[in-house]
Each structure stands twice: as C-alpha cells, then as structure tokens.
Amino acid sequence: MAERLHRPAAPSGDALVLTHGAGSNADAPLLAALAGALAEHGLTVLRYELPFRRARPTGPPRPADAAADREGLREAVTAMRREATRRVFLGGHSYGGRQASVLAAEAPGLADALLLLSYPLHPPRRPGEPRTTHFPGLATPTLFVHGARDPFGSLDELEAARRLIPARTALHALEGAGHALVRAGRPTAAAAAVAGIAATFLEFTRGPG
Numbered sequence: 001m002a003e004r005l006h007r008p009a010a011p012s013g014d015a016l017v018l019t020h021g022a023g024s025n026a027d028a029p030l031l032a033a034l035a036g037a038l039a040e041h042g043l044t045v046l047r048y049e050l051p052f053r054r055a056r057p058t059g060p061p062r063p064a065d066a067a068a069d070r071e072g073l074r075e076a077v078t079a080m081r082r083e084a085t086r087r088v089f090l091g092g093h094s095y096g097g098r099q100a101s102v103l104a105a106e107a108p109g110l111a112d113a114l115l116l117l118s119y120p121l122h123p124p125r126r127p128g129e130p131r132t133t134h135f136p137g138l139a140t141p142t143l144f145v146h147g148a149r150d151p152f153g154s155l156d157e158l159e160a161a162r163r164l165i166p167a168r169t170a171l172h173a174l175e176g177a178g179h180a181l182v183r184a185g186r187p188t189a190a191a192a193a194v195a196g197i198a199a200t201f202l203e204f205t206r207g208p209g
Helices: 029-040 051-055 063-081 095-106 155-162 187-204
Strands: 015-019 044-048 088-093 114-117 142-147 169-174
Touching (some): 015 063, 015 095, 029 044, 051 063, 063 095, 095 114, 142 187, 169 187
Parallel strands (some): 015 088, 114 142, 142 169
C-alpha cells in the first residue's frame, strides 16, 4: 500500500524495510511512528506486511510460514534497492526481526544493517529454548533495541547473545519497557522512545567512530 511507503522530503539515499511481530501487522503504531521519525531524517521506509499476515488477518504465524516470510522480506529488500541510491537496511519487531536476522545470516550482503526491535531470544519463561543458533553466521551490523522488562529475554541474556555475532553490534536499552517497547496511552513517553530509537539507529549506521 502506498501509505506504507514513507518518502522523505530530503532523501539521504538510504532505505529501510521494517516489518512487524507475530501478533500485529504493518500498521502497528510502533512501526508507523518509527518510520515517520526516520523519514524525517532522510530515510525511505517501507512498512512491510509479512506473507503470513496477508494470508490470515488474525492469529500468529505457523512454523511453516517462516520460509515464505523470509522470501517476502528478500523481495522487499530487492525492491527497495531500486528506491535507494545508497544503502538498504532491514528490520523488524519480535518475530519480524527474528526472520530478518535469519534471512541476513542466510544471505550475507542482502542488507547493509539490521534493526532488531525486541528480539525474541527465547519463549517467555523458557530460556532453555534459545533462538540464536544463526547468530554465529550473522555478518551484518546489527542494532538491538530491547526493553529491560521484556519476558522474551533479559538485557543480560541479550548481551551474552550479542557476543555470538561476529559482526558489529550495539544495544539500545529502554528502561521500564516490555516487549511492546512503547505503551499505549502514554504519547509523550512513546514519542520520546521512538525519537531515541531513530537517533540511535542513525548513529549506528554511520559506522564506528
């Protein structure tokens, strides 16, 4: 949908494909707010709806959906290469970020950096089921944005997981935040959180130093 493509007034040449979590869609308020904030700084941002959600308007993805969701992300990044004159980044919230990272490990060089919002390190209360087996093969610079109260993984667990990744990584922690990162009904705090995420990602993609 055209309204899901955020075109900046002054393009930097960089673009981002940003997708949603298992219980949401491309119109998630977090995605819309973050896409708008990044577009204000020159990024062309596509809020991408995963194939599983296009097939079923409600309900979580099934394990069999993952490959098609990754292929959809691959096609979206390829399409955005025609929009961008410089780099194309890939990111997502929770399940969307997990599939983005698996795709990046499978296809090194597809994206120039990853933005992983609330990466689901493991199911809640089941730390013995890590979702990090692909991390040692991840050669794409990766910024994690994570709430200190996220039941899908603590900040300490995320710090340990980052050490599995050979590429450059960073963590933007949100104190008091859960898996959703921002809370409905608190617009001022939500706006500040989104602005902080956008600023950190822009700084991260400038590279070290």
